[in-house]
Amino acid sequence: MKASVRWLNEISGIEASAETIADKLTRAGLEVEGIERFGSGLENVVVAEVRGKRPHPTKDKLSLVTVFDGERELEVVCGAPNVPAARNRVVLAKLGAVLPGGVRIEAREIAGVPSTGMLASEKELGIGLDESGILVLEGSPKIGAPIASALGLEDSVLDLNLTPNRPDALGHIGIARELSVLMHEPFAPRVRSVPSRLLSDMPVPPSGNEGIPLLEGTTSPNETINMVSGQAGGLLAIPIAIEDGVRCPRYLGLVLQRATVRPSPFWMRYRLFVLGQRTIDAIVDVTNWVLFETGHPIHAFDLDRLVGARIVVRTARSGEVLRTLDGIDRALTTDDLVVADAQKPIALAGVIGGADSAVSAATTSILLEAAYFDPRSVRRTARRHGIHTEASHRFERGMDPRALPFVARRAATLLAQVADAAPSACIVEARALKITPTTIAVEPSYFGRFLGDDVPAPEARAILEALGCEVSPAEPSGWRVTAPTHRPDLSRPEDLAEEIARVRGYDRIPSALLARTPDATPPDPRPMLIRALRRGAMAAGLFEAVSFTFLSPKDLAASRVPTESIALANPLSEERSVMRTSMLPGLLAAASRSERHQTSRVRLFELARTYAPAEATGEYGVPVRESATFAILLAGPRDRWIGEAEPVDFFDGKGALETALAAIRLELTTVPDEALEVVAPYLHPRRSARVRVAGEDVGVIGEVHPDVVEAHGLTGKPIYAELAVDSLLAIAARMGPRTVDALPRFPKVLRDLAIVVTSDVLAADVARALAVAAGGLAEDVALFDVYEGKPVPEGHKSLAFRIAYRDREATLTDVRIESVHAAVLASAEAQFGARVRA
């Protein structure tokens, strides 16, 4: 919403700078986001009188105009087609003037004739959009006066960012009312028939319009008020029927005749211009003026284009089509509320008018609509048709149903003034539903109690009354507050408390702290464990990624991850239309981005959620499973001190996982599983494994399948792992506090054992068997070498272990060690067909 400070001043009588007003409004919740200045910088631009004109000696399109600038006569060369006759007043940019576009006016010759100034158009002066000709002034502003003061151009426009609860501030009267309350001034809106300084020498407006009588009637659905006037002169009222009283409780219609459609006067055009509204013609401009002034949308129909000269407010019938003002043919649904004539819809109620019934240059008779439409009804229709208008914006937020007569009369007055329209003798008002203002019962002491501040009752009352509330006593000791109908947001005591706090100023609210008893239940360990896991991942050299959780179904397929996913009904694009079922697509996209940017070293982890459809379970039955997931992706060279190293492999990934899990005191094993080809087809079938912690499967790890790598435009062999965080946390939470063993008192003895086994034997199995065979004497069995190749026979590998033997109760003798070591070797031979390496 844009607001003209000059207009606010005219309505409220409050003289204050734009900055002061902006600050007051912002601190009261009507946030001003910017201030734009108009009418400044027009020095040396003055009102001048045309004294005469003659053709240019050589150029047909130019004329030589003699003007009087209040001191002397000058001759200027002018190219405009609309130079008026003598005595008319125009705008002269004198020598030295600098126009808003940066044009500097200097004495120069135009086609051989000297020109000592320039006659300017609205556009050139930066005070309008008209560039079809020079600006010809209405009335008789003082000759020689600076244009800014003569036309009242100086203005500041506030850019208000209004919250949806304040429809009353969507017009200047409402903002002026608010301002008066904040400045502690009484408010009586001064809506002048014509803004004072801009008053031209228009004919005096037809008197009595402010008092056009209301022809009231109530109608229940399907009942028509029919009050056609048979008065001479054609002043008539047309019948109005409301079929859906809930969605349109009140509708006012006023007929105006003998209108002249012409451009509106400058004062009107200029104000609409500073508010960013295009001017069209006098009739449309008046409807916009009234919208910005009262905040209430009105609509003008060309009465002669209505069939049957009647209004029916009803829902659309199936199959009906309306061509709206924007030229689009809209198929209506039976939930759309329309304004119709005897035959067909002529407007989408409260949203946009129809093209066929719109006013045009040929219009002479107008049916003016001022109505209240239900916010939800308007909102549904506006959304359904994808239309957002000044009207729908306001109706959606709730207009003041009691303001309609004022609004209609105001429009009639202005139409009479600027379009010579003759209003009918009466306004027809159809009422389908009684308008009942909201009343709120509240005790005056409540405000202080709720706000935590001392709020004297008289002050609270004064604020509420200034805002338009009626405060009357109610039993036993309370108040009965009737909210004004222009404030649909006031319906509870809390709303009134906000008004009081707002007007007094939030800065006046004291700061208080409250004493609370700490909760005795132990805190949830989950957040701390997740944090520790994240630290572990960083200790493993991984950087945290945060990816979009929605992606394209193609991404899922290309990554070979589950494609059965949660899909969005209204995605922004196909690229972000389903919820991820795995972290892999996101991390691969990041890797491929890195590769495109010549950053081959990728070390990523992500700890967030994946999503899958599920049976609707639980109390509220949400058919979605959200799984906290920890994933890592490594690619590019291994880290080496200086220089490039060989690429990372499975064991770099496993090592990173080990480091990460160590942060929550978990140890993992990786075990082969042929089923991975089915459950994790995105991994390499021969270089992938289940990840197991405390005997539980918690996830998978492996080289990404080469097909998936290729599908992402990547090279190399990235390593990916994905673990179920909830499983990890459950295991971690089960573990008690860390316990320690006493330190050994007897020395250990190291013995090496190098054996040859077939390639398919798992080193971890051998190590475990050796430890078992040592019968509790092997403190540690560490693999220190793996070797394949000559002289080890093909299909075999050599494993070298260093075994630390220790008896915690005695010093080991050589004899005992030799016998145990022999038993260990024997077991390796027996279980794995191992041979001692030669």
Next chain:
Amino acid sequence: MSDAIQSFEDGLARVASSFEPAFDACTDEASLRAANARFSGPSGELTQLLKLMPSLPGDRRKALGQRANEVKRAIGAALDKRLGALAAAARAADLEGPRLDVSLPGRRTPMGRPHPITSTIEELLDGFASLGFEVKESREIELAEFNFTRLGFPPDHPATDMQDSFFVKKPDGTVDESLVLRTHTTGIQVHEMLRRKPPMAVVCAGTVYRRDDDATHSPMFHQIDGFLVDRGVTFAHLKGVLTTFLRRTFGSDVPVRFRPSYFPFVEPGGELDIGCTFCRPWVEPGTEAQLKRTAECRPCKGTSYIEVLGCGMIHPTIFEQCGVDSEEFSGFAWGMGIDRIAMLRHGIRDIRMLYENDMRFLSQG
């Protein structure tokens, strides 16, 4: 006989006179040990002489033996001395040797980094946890009932304009109006109040979604929401607790501005702004340098303030929807966007950078 004695004595004299020069001639430990072996090694000259001892006449044997042992000791002492000298010389040479290129990189264990969003969330959560708030999580794919209705605004409320939502598609392809990607973390209020009775103080951070996509809006972003419900909670408590939090987080001297605003789930509602932590207008107010700094300040756009959170007293509708007696309890709630704070903290200008996971971006700072 005298020949044997003579030859023994000659040999001893030769050894006694030659080991010292021999040792002195050695410049490293290896040659020194080799030289030592030539005298007292298993086949060394002195060792050979000692083997002759039994053949010497008994009357001279003792005296000669003593002399031989003296020579042997002298050799040992000389060896030790020479070893010491060589070690000292080597150390001196090392200390005088070429300097290390200390500019070469360290052999580090590479360390990763948290995402700016996560580190911001953790810091904010810590701030509230230290004020006694419990940290909770909630689901992202949420019932519209929890996201909107029970928070006091039905899906066709104009306030939903501020929160254009993503809806979930049913298996038959139609819109499931009952399931949305949560548009805020405010739903935690509904979850917690339905689950248990007040008093309670809870904070929840997480991913949220709205249908916006430009340089300042991402369709996925992050929020932190918190609320406190207890007996006798007032608007003044809201101001006190949140001001304390903001000062703890952004600096004890930072000015806090409180102004009215509107959110459908609170009444009264407000926004808290803090003095811009970039141009810090309160440090030397009114000076020319300060005014210039503020005028040119991008984060606050020259306004001296940065909006950080929306807040208010919990709307009675929510209490009604969650079965909490609003006569007995009252409470306040607030919410803040995390992305913008993370962007301000890290000088990130385009929100999209946050979600591209560019290694060059993630590894900075």
